[in-house]
Structures are given as structure tokens and as C-alpha cells.
Amino acid sequence: MLLGYLATPFIGVLLGQLTDAAIAGAAGTTTWLAVALAVLLVCELMMGHFAHLYHHELGERQESAIDRDLLDIAHGGAGLRHFDDPGFVDALTLLRQDVHQTRPALEAVLQLLGIGVQLTVTTIVLAFVDPWLALLPAAALPPVLLSRHAQDLVDRARRSQARRIRTTVHLMDLAASADAVKEIRLTGADEFLLARQDADWAATTSVLGRAHHAAAGLRALGQVIFGCAYGGTLLIVVQRAERGDASIGDVVLLVTLAVQVSTQVAGALGLLGTLQAAGHTVRRLDWLRRRAAVDSPPNAPTPTVPPMPTVPAPAAPASIMRRLVARRGTGPRTAVPASRPPGGGLPDRLVTGVRLLGVTVRYAENAAPALRDVTLTIPAGATVAVVGENGAGKSTLVKLLCGFYQPSAGRLLVDDVELTGAAAEQWRSRMSTLFQDFARLQLTLRENVGVGHLPSIGDDTAISVAISAAGAEAVTQRVPGGLDGLLGRDYGDGAELSGGQWQRLGLARAFMRPRPLLVALDEPAAALDARAEHALFQRFKRVARSAREEAGAVTLFVSHRLSTVREADLIIVLDHGRVVELGDHGQLMARDGLYAELFRLQARAYR
Numbered sequence: 001m002l003l004g005y006l007a008t009p010f011i012g013v014l015l016g017q018l019t020d021a022a023i024a025g026a027a028g029t030t031t032w033l034a035v036a037l038a039v040l041l042v043c044e045l046m047m048g049h050f051a052h053l054y055h056h057e058l059g060e061r062q063e064s065a066i067d068r069d070l071l072d073i074a075h076g077g078a079g080l081r082h083f084d085d086p087g088f089v090d091a092l093t094l095l096r097q098d099v100h101q102t103r104p105a106l107e108a109v110l111q112l113l114g115i116g117v118q119l120t121v122t123t124i125v126l127a128f129v130d131p132w133l134a135l136l137p138a139a140a141l142p143p144v145l146l147s148r149h150a151q152d153l154v155d156r157a158r159r160s161q162a163r164r165i166r167t168t169v170h171l172m173d174l175a176a177s178a179d180a181v182k183e184i185r186l187t188g189a190d191e192f193l194l195a196r197q198d199a200d201w202a203a204t205t206s207v208l209g210r211a212h213h214a215a216a217g218l219r220a221l222g223q224v225i226f227g228c229a230y231g232g233t234l235l236i237v238v239q240r241a242e243r244g245d246a247s248i249g250d251v252v253l254l255v256t257l258a259v260q261v262s263t264q265v266a267g268a269l270g271l272l273g274t275l276q277a278a279g280h281t282v283r284r285l286d287w288l289r290r291r292a293a294v295d296s297p298p299n300a301p302t303p304t305v306p307p308m309p310t311v312p313a314p315a316a317p318a319s320i321m322r323r324l325v326a327r328r329g330t331g332p333r334t335a336v337p338a339s340r341p342p343g344g345g346l347p348d349r350l351v352t353g354v355r356l357l358g359v360t361v362r363y364a365e366n367a368a369p370a371l372r373d374v375t376l377t378i379p380a381g382a383t384v385a386v387v388g389e390n391g392a393g394k395s396t397l398v399k400l401l402c403g404f405y406q407p408s409a410g411r412l413l414v415d416d417v418e419l420t421g422a423a424a425e426q427w428r429s430r431m432s433t434l435f436q437d438f439a440r441l442q443l444t445l446r447e448n449v450g451v452g453h454l455p456s457i458g459d460d461t462a463i464s465v466a467i468s469a470a471g472a473e474a475v476t477q478r479v480p481g482g483l484d485g486l487l488g489r490d491y492g493d494g495a496e497l498s499g500g501q502w503q504r505l506g507l508a509r510a511f512m513r514p515r516p517l518l519v520a521l522d523e524p525a526a527a528l529d530a531r532a533e534h535a536l537f538q539r540f541k542r543v544a545r546s547a548r549e550e551a552g553a554v555t556l557f558v559s560h561r562l563s564t565v566r567e568a569d570l571i572i573v574l575d576h577g578r579v580v581e582l583g584d585h586g587q588l589m590a591r592d593g594l595y596a597e598l599f600r601l602q603a604r605a606y607r
């Protein structure tokens with residue numbers, strides 16, 4: 001690159017000398033200078049071409065490194081609170097759109113260095129002709145500064161429209177998605193969605209258009225300033241030539257170098273624009289990294305922690321989870337004493353359980369709490385059902401217990417260890433979960449289930465055991481190619497599954513984890529028919545028993561169908577974020593409160 005860039009100003013020098021030699025009639029010198037010029041021209045062209053091959057490779061590596069960074073930021077932390085911040089989601093959307101802008105950044109830096117070298121050599125050569133001419137490259141400064149300002153204007157406009165752009169993309173996706181198409185056709189909502197998309201898009205483009213016009217004006221002003229300087233220097237040298245103070249070769253040299261400076265400045269402006277856009281992307285990445293790290297709201301003063309009674313884990317027969325572990329070669333374990341690993345981490349086996357002390361959770365600083373002042377104890381080994389009406393806070397409680405959220409006030413303790421930082425990470429690694437919005441991974445059946453415990457993804461037996469634990473054997477039979485058959489039709493000719501079948505695979509994924517400390521299922525039967533639901537809860541009881549026996553695990557599930565919760569050891573009834581009732585089915589029926597009312601209502605509906 002350096003050779004290529006140095007060649008350019010020397011072409012101007014040789015052209016000047018060639019002109020003088022030709023006018024003087026020195027044929028030999030003219031020939032040599034012509035050959036040297038040809039060599040320099042070839043050098044200028046070839047070196048740039050060779051450098052470009054490496055730039056391409058470097059750019060690809062850089063882009064994939066940033067992609068990886070982005071994934072780390074989105075999925076690295078223990079919590080999910082940053083995903084509730086619209087600013088975070090906007091920045092993430094913009095970054096995903098703009099990450100390709102960082103690809104040419106490294107090349108731009110190297111090219112700018114090359115142009116810097118060219119301009120320095122050009123300035124020295126110009127100073128030899130006339131010291132005033134050395135000011136010509138300085139005239140490049142105004143266009144550079146104005147162009148930066150112009151790029152800022154455009155970026156600010158794009159940031160201000162980020163949310164609207166996200167909405168337009170969502171509306172377009174909705175109008176074109178296979179999932180929503182039935183509903184949209186029936187209601188005739190397609191026109192409405194497209195009209196909204198049009199209106200949003202028009203508003204966005206008008207803001208962006210104004211910013212682009214203003215930016216173009218600023219850039220043009222910069223070019224005019226440089227153009228004036230360019231004309232001025234030409235005038236100086238032509239006047240000197242008229243006076244006989246400069247040769248015709250000097251005029252040719254100046255014309256050549258001035259044209260080069262103008263090209264170099266234009267190139268530098270383009271490169272600075274590229275770097276500035278890449279800089280914004282990198283700054284956004286930094287901001288996202290810091291935002292994701294600050295995941296917890298400030299906690300209220302810490303209440304004192306009363307000691308929790310120990311609940312001995314009831315004995316249970318060997319079960320699916322035990323068999324699952326045994327078949328993976330780790331063998332059934334005997335009860336492990338509650339020895340705490342060094343560094344204040346979680347124990348290998350739950351002994352006391354989970355405690356919430358005055359816990360309040362808010363999704364945003366000024367929002368109404370989704371959980372209010374909740375104090376309760378979930379003993380080790382317990383099977384717990386969470387019930388309540390829509391929006392009562394059930395999913396929030398599950399997400400809190402999974403360590404995705406820190407309490408806005410109060411404390412969350414697992415066997416007396418506060419669930420923050422490393423403890424939350426450790427807790428998450430010992431968890432089997434299925435959420436309402438479970439993932440439908442359009443990958444192979446093996447990958448779909450195996451990602452639940454990656455070390456066992458190649459273990460056919462472990463995967464089959466998890467599939468049968470979730471009652472998903474019929475799904476395996478439907479997939480051509482068995483465990484290595486593809487699921488879904490978006491990215492290939494895979495097997496299409498029903499909602500309930502996808503959910504069973506989600507459950508199988510959850511059951512891949514060996515020796516969980518928490519099994520948390522948020523409406524695991526939401527997509528199942530009545531027979532499948534009954535079978536699931538029978539299996540579920542066995543899983544809960546085995547998890548309790550192996551690691552003193554707490555099994556927690558959310559269910560709207562109260563007939564499925566009556567066998568739980570503990571039923572938590574939530575209402576507007578508060579625990580309004582707590583006990584087993586018999587106690588809650590005797591109490592004749594909200595639970596009894598909901599239970600009777602459902603029983604009557606199903607009669």
C-alpha cells in the first residue's frame with residue numbers, strides 16, 4: 001500500500017520534469033522519464049489491487065467478531081431486564097442493521113494513513129515550488145470538518161427514527177408472515193397494516209430526507225471552499241510562469257498535484273464518513289455492553305434474614321431423571337451433604353430451599369410493581385403451583401426465581417445464598433425450564449432437544465430419554481430422518497409440527513439438564529389437549545419426585561387449569577402482584593377465598 005501511495009505524488013514530479021525535458025528537446029532524458037512514469041503508474045495500480053485482497057479478508061473477520069460481541073451482549077448476562085428497555089432494543093436493532101458498516105473500517109484506516117503520507121509528500125513538493133502552495137492541503141480541512149458535521153446530522157436523524165423503523169419492519173413482517181396470515185385475511189386487516197406501515201415509513205423518510213439534504217448542503221460548502229483554494233494556487237503558479245519565475249514543467253506539476261490533492265481529499269472525506277459510521281456502530285456496541293452489565297435496579301435496605309426451617313427431602317423411587325443421569329454414565333448419586341462450594345456459591349443439593357423476603361419487582365422505574373412485597377418460603381423438594389388471573393404476576397415470579405430479574409426491593413435467597421452475580425449464573429446452570437414463549441428451533445430434532453444440555457447433544461440415548469420424558473415420542477416418528485431430521489419449513493423442507501408438538505420438544509429440551517435444582521414450567525400444558533395434559537402431569541409428577549430425590553430440587557409450575565394443581569405441595573395464589581393465599585389444595589378450599597372461587601368456577605365450566 002505504501003509503495004502504491006508514494007507512487008502518486010512522484011508521478012506529478014516526473015510529469016513536470018518530462019515536460020521541461022521535452023520542451024528543452026532532451027530526447028534521452030524524456031525517454032527515461034517516460035519509462036519511470038510507466039513503472040510508477042503500474043506500481044500505483046497493482047499495489048492497491050494486492051492490498052484489496054487482504055482488506056476483504058480482514059473486513060470479514062472484523063464483522064464476524066462484532067457479530068459475536070453482539071450475541072455475547074444480548075445473551076451474556078444473567079438477567080433480562082435490559083430487554084425491557086426500549087433504548088436497548090432500539091440500539092440492538094440499529095446495530096444489527098449497521099454491523100456491515102464496520103467491515104471496511106480497517107481498510108479505511110489504512111487508506112487514510114496512505115493518503116496522509118501522500119499529502120505530506122505533496123506538501124513538501126509544493127513548498128519547493130512556492131512556500132505559499134504548501135497551504136493547499138490545509139484547505140482540505142474545512143470540507144473534512146463540515147463532512148463530519150453532516151454525517152452527525154444524518155446519524156442523529158436515524159437515531160430519532162429508530163423506533164419507527166422498528167415498527168415499520170414489524171408491520172411488514174406481520175402483513176407477510178405465515179403465522180398471522182389467517183387472522184389478517186379473515187379480518188381484512190392487511191390494508192390497515194399496510195396503510196399504517198406506509199404512514200410510518202413516509203414520516204421516517206421525510207425526517208431522513210431533510211437530514212440528508214442538510215448534510216448534502218454542508219458537504220457542498222466544504223467542496224466550494226476547497227475549489228476556491230484550488231483555483232487560487234493555479235493562479236499563483238500561472239502568474240509566476242508568466243513572469244518567468246517558474247517553468248512550464250512547474251505548471252504541469254502543480255496542475256497534476258492539485259488534481260491529486262483534490263482526489264485525495266475527496267477520498268479522505270469518503271473514508272472519514274465510513275469511519276464515522278463504523279465509529280457510531282462501535283460506540284453503540286459499547287453502550288449496549290454497559291447497559292447489559294447494569295441489569296439490576298437499586299435494592300432497598302436489606303431486611304434481616306431469619307433462619308429457614310430445614311425440610312427433609314421425602315424418599316422417592318428411582319425415576320426418569322435418575323435413569324436419565326444413569327444412562328449418561330454419571331450413575332445415580334447418593335444424597336450429597338449440603339456442603340457449600342468455596343467462594344459462597346450455591347450448594348450441590350438444595351437443603352433449605354428458596355426464600356423471598358419483601359420482594360418487589362418493577363419492570364420500569366415508574367411502572368406499577370408486577371410483584372409487591374412478596375414474602376414466602378419454598379422448601380427444598382417441594383412441588384409448587386402458581387395460580388392467579390391474567391397479569392397477576394405468575395410469569396414474573398417464575399422469571400424472578402430463574403434469576404433473570406433482580407428484585408427492585410427485598411431479597412431472594414437460595415439456601416441462604418443471595419441470588420446475585422455468580423450465584424445467579426450458577427443457579428441458571430442448574431435449572432430445567434419451559435416458558436410460555438418457548439423457542440421453536442428450526443434445526444434438526446437432535447439439536448432442538450440437545451441444546452438443553454450441550455455435552456449430551458451427540459448422545460442418542462440421552463436425547464431419546466428426554467423425548468420420552470416429555471411424551472414426545474410421536475413427534476420423533478413424524479420426522480423423516482429421525483433425530484437428524486429437519487424441523488420447520490422456513491429454512492428447508494423440514495417436518496411441520498403442531499403447537500403442542502413444538503411445546504413437547506421444548507419440554508424435552510428442559511428435561512435434558514441433569515440434576516436440576518429448579519424445574520420451572522410456565523404453563524407447560526397450554527398447547528396440549530386434555531388427554532395429553534393428563535399424561536403430562538403424570539410424567540411431571542415422576543420428574544418432580546426424581547428431581548427432589550437427586551438434588552432436593554424445587555419443581556414449580558404455572559397453570560390456569562386448577563384441576564392440575566391440586567396435588568402440589570404448595571399453591572401460591574397471586575392477585576395484582578401480591579400473594580393472597582398460600583397452602584395446599586385442602587387448606588385453600590377450606591379457606592374459601594380466591595382459589596376456592598376460581599376452582600369452583602372451573603369445575604362448573606367443565607362439568
Ligand SMILES: Nc1ncnc2c1ncn2[C@@H]1O[C@H](COP(=O)(O)OP(=O)(O)OP(=O)(O)O)[C@@H](O)[C@H]1O
Pocket residue numbers: 084363364370388389390391392393394395396397
Ligand atoms: N417485560 C415486561 N415489561 C413490562 N411489563 C411487563 C413485562 N412482563 C410483564 N409485565 C407486566 O407485569 C404484570 C404481570 O405480568 P405477568 O406476565 O407476570 O402476569 P401473568 O400472571 O403471568 O399473566 P398471564 O396469566 O396472562 O400469563 C402485567 O401487568 C404485565 O403487563
